[in-house]
Amino acid sequence: MRDIIGYLGGFFIMISFIPQVIKSYQTKSVGDLSLxxxxxxxxxxxxxxxxxxxxxxxxxxxxxxxxxxxVFYQLYLKIKHNKNTPA
Amino acid sequence: MRDIIGYLGGFFIMISFIPQVIKSYQTKSVGDLSLxxxxxxxxxxxxxxxxxxxxxxxxxxxxxxxxxxxVFYQLYLKIKHNKNTPA
Structure with a gap:
């Protein structure tokens, strides 16, 4: 039980950046993201x-x-597209 | 030594959203952030x-x-300012 809760925490953190990466990839807009x-x-x-x-x-x-x-891929997207967004 | 490395990991994750919160608070622009x-x-x-x-x-x-x-404060900023940014 205890371990399941720990794994659940790890799982949600593990997938947390997936929607962010998809958004950044699609919009090519990353100006609001903090490096x-x-x-x-x-x-x-x-x-x-x-x-x-x-x-x-x-x-x-x-x-x-x-x-x-x-997250490393998110860093790449941030650096790659940062010039697109004046911020 | 082992524990210090674990605490260092926890520390950096703990502070990781501080620059994001500051950026969102100052710019009021959160359109690029994934809910x-x-x-x-x-x-x-x-x-x-x-x-x-x-x-x-x-x-x-x-x-x-x-x-x-x-992170909860970041969620608040995202919801509050999301209407400011068409995305």
């Missing part, structure tokens, strides 16, 4: 993957790994 | 606070609690 938010999220995720390796926690590594890839 | 991203993050954070209560893990509760408050 600092994306970068801080990536740094935090990096530390958690490291933590997962330390504790040999496969779910932590996999969930944060997938999340990290999605 | 789904904010809501999924809130749901995930809710489950993690619950998980923290289950395992009696104060750092998990506090870090996710602070993060949840910040």
């Amino acid at each position: 600092g938010m994306i970068v801080a999220t990536l740094i935090g995720t990096f530390f958690w993957i490291l933590y997962g390796i330390f504790i040999k926690g496969m779910p932590v590594i996999i969930m944060n790994g997938i999340f990290g890839i999605i | 789904g991203m904010i809501v999924a993050t809130l749901i995930g954070t809710f489950f993690w606070i619950l998980y923290g209560i289950f395992i009696k893990g104060m750092p998990v509760i506090i870090m996710n609690g602070i993060f949840g408050i910040i």
Whole structure:
């Protein structure tokens, strides 16, 4: 039960950036997104993957790994399309 | 050492939405932000606070609690200013 709740939390965080990536990809408009938010999220995720390796926690590594890839793609979209939006 | 890395991860995630909240507050422009991203993050954070209560893990509760408050404020800003931006 306890673990299910933990996995549910991880799952929702893991997928959270998917709608954002889809939106940014489709609209090519990323001016309202904070670069600092994306970068801080990536740094935090990096530390958690490291933590997962330390504790040999496969779910932590996999969930944060997938999340990290999605957020990294969001960073790419932010940098690529930022010039399109004057902000 | 292991715990420090875990706390560092939690810390960066905890503060990650602060630059986004500041940006949205100042620009009043939130059209590029995905509502789904904010809501999924809130749901995930809710489950993690619950998980923290289950395992009696104060750092998990506090870090996710602070993060949840910040993301909830971001949700408020998104809803409040969404009409300002045609998107």
